[in-house]
Amino acid sequence: MKRICHIIFEHRIFDGRIFFKEAVSLAKNGFEVILLVPTIDKRSLGLKKEIPLPNNKIYESKGIKFQTYYYNKKLPKQFNIRQYFCLRNLLKKLIQIDADVYHFHEDGITLEMAAQLKVVMPGKKLVFDFHEFFIHSYREKKKKINRINEYIKLENEIVKQADLIITVTDFITAYYKTLCQCPIITLFNCQSERIFPTTKESATDDGIFWVVNEGRLLFDRGLKLIIEVAQRLKHSNIKFLIIGNLPKAEERYFQNKTKQYQIKDKFHVTGFLPYQEVPLWLKKGKVGLTFMLSDNAKTTISNKFFNYLRFGIPVLSLSHPIIDDIMREYKLGYIFDENEAKEIAAQIEELYHNKKLHLKLSNNVRKAFKTTFNWEKMEQRLLAAYNSMIKVGI
Structure with a gap:
């Protein structure tokens, strides 16, 4: 059984795309899936302390195993001290998990880790999931505009090393096709009856x-x-x-x-x-x-x-x-x-x-x-891309 590790930092641990769609789809189709998330107190999962960790430090939901890396908010941000120790903790955990595929989703701290993955862990598969057109995001946000050159440098490293790139629209897919030779697929954020079911409670009509x-x-x-x-x-x-x-x-x-x-x-x-x-x-x-x-x-x-x-x-x-x-x-x-x-x-x-x-x-x-626009259609694309990528590595 191939082991897949999804890595997040800012996203909520039960994010619709990452957890309910991609991770669950992979888990129910024979992959071992780990979701690696930050902990700020070693007692809970996620930056917002979304759920407490059990006493045995093992949490599992819908076939997904959760593991954590420590983000110490008590450390200063100056000189990137906090980020340095977070990256160190993240790297140690990635090595410990020893997955076949590492699947990243964000800019920021995890983007830096994705750009270094192949250097640190040669032979592992790298998937990067672009949920948005990050360059536009950096241009629009005052806090990020000064870091756009840094982002572009990291992005260039990722597209050179990635084994699979996933995007959310054909427009973004077309953009990355100009930058790299690896397979690129579009996975729309379509919804599913499995994830959003119709229940008796939700079916009531209040007349408004x-x-x-x-x-x-x-x-x-x-x-x-x-x-x-x-x-x-x-x-x-x-x-x-x-x-x-x-x-x-x-x-x-x-x-x-x-x-x-x-x-x-x-x-x-x-x-x-x-x-x-x-x-x-x-x-x-x-x-x-x-x-x-x-x-x-x-x-x-x-x-x-x-x-x-x-x-x-x-x-x-x-x-x-x-x-x-x-x-x-x-x-x-x-x-x-x-x-x-x-x-x-x-x-x-x-x-x-x-x-x-x-x-x-x-x-x-x-x-x-x-x-056309249901997650089950997207799931077929995801599985086909994953199986093809893993087969190439055999």
Whole structure:
């Protein structure tokens, strides 16, 4: 049995793509899978101390074995002291695990380790999973802009050494094909009935026409536009369901604007939810919003888009160079520009009143999920790529 080690630092330990999709898919198809995560106190898993470690220090879920490396937050960040000791602890653990394949997912600390892996552990397989177009991310974030040259250097090392590169869109795949010769595959963040099942609890209908935004609500994910749309909707039975939380600045803006417009009663905000509680709320949705504004977001497809498809929720999207083609081909909903709050509100009203139209779109969405955009299709790609990579190494 081949041993696979997924390595994370910033991601939550039960991340949808890393844990529930990729790791579980590999484990249930005959691989031994270890998820290596940080611990900040040697008593819990993850940077946010998500779950306590058992007394025997062994934790396992869905066939995945969890192991830890120590990230000492008491050490100073100056001169990269904290990072140095974290990398040392991570390397010791990677050697101890002695996996056949090491699968990385992030920039930052684990990116540095990925770039050095083949030097330290020759003969091991290196997989890098680009969840986003990191170069755009570095350009957009003030904290990262000064480190863009460092990132590019590390990225170049990785693409030279990688045995398999995985991306989330064909656009990013095309970019990396210009940089390396190794196999590259696209794995959309499609959802699965296995991961997001329909239960009796989630299937109840409260009679509200819920307009859903799934995920943390940020300025660059349409917060201002959503409030302007809500302010234009007159029917009291149309309400907005925010499945997630808002950071402090966005929360202040949200509270001030909804109070000014007197529309607080039009919103329900769940706050942060564990991943497997999301479908209980998502199933209520009648319309799903995906208002992605940043340049980086326009090179990927948000998870919420695929989650809406899982539950047959028609989509209202801002124009997006990747999503637009999917929306038009499968007739999943409607596309708007950022300045069309009035038109978006009118379309929501139309879908509320025209049940025949809403049902037609919902059926289109369900069909697209069943035939094309489901994780089981992506799982086949993942397994084929893994089996081919491992066979080459025999």
